[in-house]
Every structure is written in C-alpha cells, then in structure tokens.
Amino acid sequence: MDRSKRRFVQALGATAAMASLSVSALAARRTTWDLLIVGAGTAGLPAAIFAAGRGRHVLLVDAAPQIGGTMHLSSGQMSAAGTRLQRSQGIIDTPQEHFDDLMRISRGTIDQTIARLAVGEAAETFDWLMSVGFEPLAGHPVSGLAHEPYSKPRYYWGARGARSILEALGPLVDRGVAAGRIDLLLEHRVVELTTSRRGAVTGVAAQDAGGARRELRARNVLLTAGGYASNAAMFEKLSGIPKFVDHSYAYSQGQGLELGESVGGYVRGAEKYLANFGVILASEAQPAPLLARADFYPERRPPWEIYVNAHGRRFIREDMQSVDAREQSLRLQPLMRHWVVFDQSVAERAPPLIVDWEKEDMLAAFDSGAAYFYKADSIDALAGAAGLPPRELAATIEAYNYGVQTGNDFLGRRHLPVPLAKPPFYAIRHQGVSITSTAGLAVDGELRVIRRDGAPVDNLYAAGEILGSGATQGQAFCGGMMVTPAITFGRLLGQRL
Ligand SMILES: Cc1cc2nc3c(=O)[nH]c(=O)nc-3n(C[C@H](O)[C@H](O)[C@H](O)COP(=O)(O)OP(=O)(O)OC[C@H]3O[C@@H](n4cnc5c(N)ncnc54)[C@H](O)[C@@H]3O)c2cc1C
Known part of the structure; x- marks a missing residue:
C-alpha cells in the first residue's frame, strides 16, 4: 500500500x-x-x-x-x-x-x-x-x-x-x-x-x-x-x-x-x-442542538439564581456540592427540566452564568428572543412567558427572599447573596439530557x-x-x-x- x-x-x-x-x-x-x-x-x-x-x-x-x-x-x-x-x-x-x-x-x-x-x-x-x-x-x-x-x-x-x-x-x-x-x-x-x-x-x-x-x-x-x-x-x-x-x-x-x-x-x-443536569437547547425542535450550559458547579461559581421545576418550586439547595445529588434531584422533576430564575440585581452583579459566554451574550439572548430565554417586568408576566404557574413562582421567590433576609433558607442553602426583587425578572429553561x-x-x-x-x-x-x-x-x-x-x-x- x-x-x-x-x-x-x-x-x-x-x-x-x-x-x-x-x-x-x-x-x-x-x-x-x-x-x-x-x-x-x-x-x-x-x-x-x-x-x-x-x-x-x-x-x-x-x-x-x-x-x-x-x-x-x-x-x-x-x-x-x-x-x-x-x-x-x-x-x-x-x-x-x-x-x-x-x-x-x-x-x-x-x-x-x-x-x-x-x-x-x-x-x-x-x-x-x-x-x-x-x-x-x-x-x-x-x-x-x-x-x-x-x-x-x-x-x-x-x-x-x-x-x-x-x-x-x-x-x-x-x-x-x-x-x-x-x-x-x-x-x-x-x-x-x-x-x-x-x-x-x-x-x-x-x-x-x-x-x-x-x-x-x-x-x-x-x-x-x-x-x-x-x-x-x-x-x-x-x-x-x-x-x-x-x-x-x-x-x-x-x-x-x-x-x-x-x-x-x-x-x-x-x-x-x-439525565445530566440541564443544558440549554438551541430551538424548540425535538431533538434540538445543544446551545449552551450554565455553570452549575458551586465550587467554581456559587449560585446567585434559584432553580425551579415545572410547578414553580425549588427542588434542590442550589449550592449543594454534589453533582450526583443535582442529577438525582432533577431525575424526579417533570420531564427532567428546570428553569433558572433571577432578577436584575443578579443580572448586574453576578459573575457570568453560562459557560464560555460573556454576561452581555446572555443578556442579548433575552432580547433577541432566543428559545428558552424569558424576561418580563413582573414575576407574574415572567411565569406567563416561561410557562410556569404564577402563584407558585411568586411564593417560591417570596420564600427564597425570606431566606436571604434571615439566613434561614428553607432548603438549607448557604450562598444567599441578594433577594430576587428588582425587575426585570429572567428565566432560562434547562433540559436534563x-x-x-x-x-x-x-x-x-x-x-x-x-x-x-x-x-x-x-x-x-x-x-x-x-x-x-x-x-x-x-x-x-x-x-x-x-x-x-x-x-x-x-x-x-x-x-x-
Ligand atoms: C459528546 C459526548 C461526550 C462523551 N464524553 C465521554 C467522556 O468524557 N467519558 C466517557 O467515558 N464517555 C464519554 N462519552 C461516551 C463515550 O464516548 C462512548 O460511550 C464511547 O465512545 C462509545 O464507544 P463505542 O465503541 O461503543 O461506540 P462508537 O465509538 O460510537 O463506535 C461505534 C461504531 O459503530 C458504527 N456502526 C453503528 N451501527 C453500525 C452498523 N449497523 N454497521 C456497521 N457499523 C455500525 C458507527 O459508525 C461507529 O463507528 C461521551 C459521549 C458523547 C456523545
């Protein structure tokens, strides 16, 4: 040859x-x-x-x-x-x-x-x-x-x-x-x-x-x-x-x-x-290409956001340092998906959330109508846009904010930097895959x-x-x-x- x-x-x-x-x-x-x-x-x-x-x-x-x-x-x-x-x-x-x-x-x-x-x-x-x-x-x-x-x-x-x-x-x-x-x-x-x-x-x-x-x-x-x-x-x-x-x-x-x-x-x-803990999909096609991943490793980036399931409820302490615990908790959620929710204070002050993206890239995704990026002036409107139950989401945020204020997070989270209170509010849907x-x-x-x-x-x-x-x-x-x-x-x- x-x-x-x-x-x-x-x-x-x-x-x-x-x-x-x-x-x-x-x-x-x-x-x-x-x-x-x-x-x-x-x-x-x-x-x-x-x-x-x-x-x-x-x-x-x-x-x-x-x-x-x-x-x-x-x-x-x-x-x-x-x-x-x-x-x-x-x-x-x-x-x-x-x-x-x-x-x-x-x-x-x-x-x-x-x-x-x-x-x-x-x-x-x-x-x-x-x-x-x-x-x-x-x-x-x-x-x-x-x-x-x-x-x-x-x-x-x-x-x-x-x-x-x-x-x-x-x-x-x-x-x-x-x-x-x-x-x-x-x-x-x-x-x-x-x-x-x-x-x-x-x-x-x-x-x-x-x-x-x-x-x-x-x-x-x-x-x-x-x-x-x-x-x-x-x-x-x-x-x-x-x-x-x-x-x-x-x-x-x-x-x-x-x-x-x-x-x-x-x-x-x-x-x-x-499923691996959630990724962001590029479109609503099924299956869809993978667009990006958030940094879910609290050792590297302590979380500023909350994670909610389709019922609008938190299901894990977001700063839990076990990859397996995150994956197992997600396995028990409807369709193994969750929404990362935050407010304008987090958008302004937190380190970049998405791996290999600058913060500006993420904010641009909300404004350009990228699939699964939702932004609204009220929690109620955010829930409507993201397909989440409004009352439950509002109650979840109120409960989280109580934890930030008192240091007593109901799920035991320790990293509680800011309450989620300043509009606009944001949500990114993540899919376990x-x-x-x-x-x-x-x-x-x-x-x-x-x-x-x-x-x-x-x-x-x-x-x-x-x-x-x-x-x-x-x-x-x-x-x-x-x-x-x-x-x-x-x-x-x-x-x-
Ligand atoms: C994006 C990604 C990242 C991953 N990262 C890791 C990691 O970091 N660590 C880890 O341990 N695992 C990882 N995995 C999993 C791991 O890479 C795979 O499980 C492993 O490489 C599969 O090896 P395989 O020989 O079984 O199959 P393959 O390497 O896929 O080989 C199968 C071959 O069979 C051929 N074939 C299929 N059907 C037929 C047919 N009917 N006739 C003839 N040929 C056929 C295919 O063309 C292919 O060449 C990852 C997987 C993916 C997709």
Missing part, C-alpha cells in the same frame, strides 16, 4: 474511496475472517489492533465513511486506578478502590461483574495508550469535577478530548492494514447476523448506501456498534423520556442492539436512565452475548456503549466509565478471541 493510501486509513482520514477499494479486494483476499468487528469505533479499533497483533485476520465493518465512531466528538475522559502515571506521582490507588467508588456513587446499581472487569483492567489499558502515544493533559490525573468526584485522582483526558485517543490508535490500525491483518470496509451497514442451523453466529450481511448486500463470514463476530443515542424512537422507548438533544454520533442508531436481539440476545438496564445510551445488550463475564436463560449465543461478543451506560455506571454518571471500559473490553476481546 502506498503512503498516501496508508495515511488515508489512519483514523481521521479513512474515506469511502478507501472503503470501496477494500470492497472489491475483499472477496479475493479472504472468504472467512477470524474476527469480524461491527463498528470501527472506540471499542472496535483496539479489538482489531490486538487481534491483528496476535496474527489474526480481522474485518472491521463500519456504516460511516470514517473510522473512530464517537471518538470524533466525545470528551474522552478516562478513569483508571493503579496506572504508571499515578505511581509516578506517588498516588497509591487500586481497582478495588475504584470499584468501591463506583458502588458508592451509583448506590450499588452498576453491573458488578462487568464493572469489576472494567476497573480491574483499566490501568493496563491506560498504560498501553500512553505507550502508543496518548498524552494526558498536564497535571492529570485529577479527582474530577464534571461528575461526582472519585476518592482519588484517577481521571484523565487528552488535549483534544477523545480525538487524542483516536490519534494514538489510528497509526496502529494503519499498521494492521499494511500488514494485511486488518481489512476495512467502510460505508457498509451491518443489517443482519447470519447463523448456523443450531443458532451459532457465522457472520454478517452488510449493505452499502446503494442497497447492495454482501455476506461476510467469520469465526467470531464482535458487536461494537455503539449505542442508540441518535435514534429518537429507540431512545424514547428505552428511556421513557423523549430524546431532547441532538449531540451524539449520528451513527449511534442502536442497530447493534437489534442485531444482538435478532439471534436471541436481550436488552437490559433501561431503568437506570439518568443524556447523550449516551443507558440500556444495552446483556453479556456474561466473558463479554459473550447471552440469552435470557444466561446461555451464550455462540461466536457472538459485544463491547462498548452497546452494553449500556448502566452496566459500568449504574444510575449515575461515573467519570470516564464509558470510554475506558470500551477500549478495555475491545483490547481484552482482541487478545482473547
């Missing part, structure tokens, strides 16, 4: 032209692969790299015109305990402590078998990533602020989010392709699993954009097709709440789950759905797809978000517990299959 083509295959550059080259060459090259991987993303790439490194012939099939999957947009925060980097900084940490933190943060709702496997192997994954060129940000690991903090600094990410990981993996995929160990078939959607008469998986059927279908045979099939976070119908069916935000990888359509179910597998964990998939295919401790009776479907494995966030995070957001397990499980299956 010449140099330009090789670069083409490198993570960010692989395109349709390269894929069609592979298509025409495929049949001539091989009729059966040792491992066929459905999805060349976060979990699929390490699986291919490790299997190829052990001399196996791998076929990577992806619906997209590029490899990398969700790594193109993920923040890529990883967590791993017992890494060389930690030791070099004198941080003594163990997988058991990581596991204990997951149990604490998730209140015991993780899948203990899957999560234990993930944390037990995470350090080896992370050390390997660093050995192949991944560089965490200076000063890492950290304990984390984005999610409920761990008890130890074991949280890492690169300068370019998950792209930093992809940039380390790309050349290794390239090497496997050059060595003739990895075949890459892009712009081909796997639409069916083929099986033997006794139900063992024998390969897949894949379809290109023009509908041309080809059958591909393999000794083992690994489903790493990601989640369903971009499939509004499946999201609503499994989460019980509409998909409000469009902020996930477009190819995360849940087809991997359907493929697994088609041969006897089943989906579990839907009840663990949780999840950009990942909670439910996923059931697997056993060897990551074999299983039936409801626990028996594995022969030759079929799964890794990554297709297992559902609930497996490794439970009903919580545990930092780095999707990217690291995806890479780890891909690595383990690549080594073992």
Whole structure:
C-alpha cells in the first residue's frame, strides 16, 4: 500500500474511496475472517489492533465513511486506578478502590461483574495508550469535577478530548492494514447476523448506501456498534423520556442492539436512565442542538439564581456540592427540566452564568428572543412567558427572599447573596439530557452475548456503549466509565478471541 493510501486509513482520514477499494479486494483476499468487528469505533479499533497483533485476520465493518465512531466528538475522559502515571506521582490507588467508588456513587446499581472487569483492567489499558502515544493533559490525573468526584485522582483526558485517543490508535490500525491483518470496509451497514442451523453466529450481511448486500463470514463476530443515542424512537422507548438533544454520533442508531436481539440476545438496564443536569437547547425542535450550559458547579461559581421545576418550586439547595445529588434531584422533576430564575440585581452583579459566554451574550439572548430565554417586568408576566404557574413562582421567590433576609433558607442553602426583587425578572429553561445510551445488550463475564436463560449465543461478543451506560455506571454518571471500559473490553476481546 502506498503512503498516501496508508495515511488515508489512519483514523481521521479513512474515506469511502478507501472503503470501496477494500470492497472489491475483499472477496479475493479472504472468504472467512477470524474476527469480524461491527463498528470501527472506540471499542472496535483496539479489538482489531490486538487481534491483528496476535496474527489474526480481522474485518472491521463500519456504516460511516470514517473510522473512530464517537471518538470524533466525545470528551474522552478516562478513569483508571493503579496506572504508571499515578505511581509516578506517588498516588497509591487500586481497582478495588475504584470499584468501591463506583458502588458508592451509583448506590450499588452498576453491573458488578462487568464493572469489576472494567476497573480491574483499566490501568493496563491506560498504560498501553500512553505507550502508543496518548498524552494526558498536564497535571492529570485529577479527582474530577464534571461528575461526582472519585476518592482519588484517577481521571484523565487528552488535549483534544477523545480525538487524542483516536490519534494514538489510528497509526496502529494503519499498521494492521499494511500488514494485511486488518481489512476495512467502510460505508457498509451491518443489517443482519447470519447463523448456523443450531443458532451459532457465522457472520454478517452488510449493505452499502446503494442497497447492495454482501455476506461476510467469520469465526467470531464482535458487536461494537455503539449505542442508540441518535435514534429518537429507540431512545424514547428505552428511556421513557423523549430524546431532547441532538449531540451524539449520528451513527449511534442502536442497530447493534437489534442485531444482538435478532439471534436471541436481550436488552437490559433501561431503568437506570439518568439525565445530566440541564443544558440549554438551541430551538424548540425535538431533538434540538445543544446551545449552551450554565455553570452549575458551586465550587467554581456559587449560585446567585434559584432553580425551579415545572410547578414553580425549588427542588434542590442550589449550592449543594454534589453533582450526583443535582442529577438525582432533577431525575424526579417533570420531564427532567428546570428553569433558572433571577432578577436584575443578579443580572448586574453576578459573575457570568453560562459557560464560555460573556454576561452581555446572555443578556442579548433575552432580547433577541432566543428559545428558552424569558424576561418580563413582573414575576407574574415572567411565569406567563416561561410557562410556569404564577402563584407558585411568586411564593417560591417570596420564600427564597425570606431566606436571604434571615439566613434561614428553607432548603438549607448557604450562598444567599441578594433577594430576587428588582425587575426585570429572567428565566432560562434547562433540559436534563443524556447523550449516551443507558440500556444495552446483556453479556456474561466473558463479554459473550447471552440469552435470557444466561446461555451464550455462540461466536457472538459485544463491547462498548452497546452494553449500556448502566452496566459500568449504574444510575449515575461515573467519570470516564464509558470510554475506558470500551477500549478495555475491545483490547481484552482482541487478545482473547
Ligand atoms: C459528546 C459526548 C461526550 C462523551 N464524553 C465521554 C467522556 O468524557 N467519558 C466517557 O467515558 N464517555 C464519554 N462519552 C461516551 C463515550 O464516548 C462512548 O460511550 C464511547 O465512545 C462509545 O464507544 P463505542 O465503541 O461503543 O461506540 P462508537 O465509538 O460510537 O463506535 C461505534 C461504531 O459503530 C458504527 N456502526 C453503528 N451501527 C453500525 C452498523 N449497523 N454497521 C456497521 N457499523 C455500525 C458507527 O459508525 C461507529 O463507528 C461521551 C459521549 C458523547 C456523545
């Protein structure tokens, strides 16, 4: 393969032209692969790299015109305990402590078998990533602020989010392709699993954009097709709440789950759905793009505003320093949404509320009629504009102002800078959202797809978000517990299959 083509295959550059080259060459090259991987993303790439490194012939099939999957947009925060980097900084940490933190943060709702496997192997994954060129940000690991903090600094990410990981993996995929160990078939959607008469998986059927279908045979099939976070119908069916935000990888359509179910597998964990604390959506479309996020971290910016639910009532002490408590309190509110309410004094005196926006940007959003930004000269009119019950909102503000005056906030809030009394009054509607998939295919401790009776479907494995966030995070957001397990499980299956 010449140099330009090789670069083409490198993570960010692989395109349709390269894929069609592979298509025409495929049949001539091989009729059966040792491992066929459905999805060349976060979990699929390490699986291919490790299997190829052990001399196996791998076929990577992806619906997209590029490899990398969700790594193109993920923040890529990883967590791993017992890494060389930690030791070099004198941080003594163990997988058991990581596991204990997951149990604490998730209140015991993780899948203990899957999560234990993930944390037990995470350090080896992370050390390997660093050995192949991944560089965490200076000063890492950290304990984390984005999610409920761990008890130890074991949280890492690169300068370019998950792209930093992809940039380390790309050349290794390239090497496997050059060595003739990895075949890459892009712009081909796997639409069916083929099986033997006794139900063992024998390969897949894949379809290109023009509908041309080809059958591909393999000794083992690994489903790493990601989640369903971009499939509004499946999201609503499994989460019980509409998909409000469009902020996930477009190819995360849940087809991997359907493929697994088609041969006897089943989906579990839907009840663990949780939303990130609210974001501001760009429009009233459903789903809508994400416009902005408010800074809800009291450690960084003590709140000047109040948060009310659709009943016009406060539901949490706004300066509560637990990310998980904020998320759990929001989970119990109608449609998992809330309004941030304030007055002119706050508008004038508080530090900027919205991340990466100047205060003027926010005030301009009220005047330009941006969706979900409401401003009015009275509380009554504000309630009318924002769709909140006026009497309840007025009572909530009166109660809050009593707390400011006396220091006795009814919810125990301590940061009480100014009463909300000076018109105009403002409200910004925030929507709790999840950009990942909670439910996923059931697997056993060897990551074999299983039936409801626990028996594995022969030759079929799964890794990554297709297992559902609930497996490794439970009903919580545990930092780095999707990217690291995806890479780890891909690595383990690549080594073992
Ligand atoms: C904006 C954002 C930020 C995130 N931040 C973090 C974070 O900081 N830390 C963390 O731990 N997690 C984070 N996550 C979640 C994490 O990034 C993902 O769970 C993980 O990357 C998914 O890996 P995967 O291999 O399962 O799927 P992907 O990486 O999405 O790979 C799946 C691949 O399968 C392909 N595919 C899908 N269907 C088919 C089909 N039928 N046939 C062929 N190919 C198919 C897709 O094109 C894709 O390339 C974030 C997610 C998002 C969206």
